[in-house]
Amino acid sequence: MQTKTKDTQEAVTVPATVERDVYGEGYDWMASVTGTSWNELSAWGRDGWDLGSWPYIIFAVAQTEDEQGKLFGYCTYVEGDVTARWYRTRDARSLAISKEAYWYWASGQADGPEALEGLDPQEFRPIDGLCEPFNPSWAK
Secondary structure (H helix, E strand, O other), rough: EEOOOOOOOOOOEEOOOOOOOOOHHHHHHHHHHOOOOEEEOEEOOOEEEEEOEOOOOOOOEEEEEEEEEEEEEEEEEOOOOOOOOEEOHHHHHHHHHHHHHHHHHHHOOOOOOOOOOOOOOOOOOOOOOOOOOOOOOOEE
């Protein structure tokens, strides 16, 4: 699939996303991701807050390489609509996931840090421990 990276605006060829199953739901979409380049991502941030709200909002990540180096992708399934984004760096992808997660948490559409309750979802604020992938060994 041809696309442009969000951070460097390069034209790149990347693995296709698993498109929506019009007759299914989020769990069906997750099952169709199995065995592809994409992997579901259920938690985010140092403390492993919910990322999305399964089966309505699901995040997935992928990684590939081209002649220029590594590429880092993430996609969202939101009530049947699937959108993919690609980045040249892992940090750029992590920041993009953090911004989208912040929006869902601050708007109350997913369970996230209590500190975000009542904040404007449009005004991303970097919060300690938010802009990093969840690693269970870091969890308290």
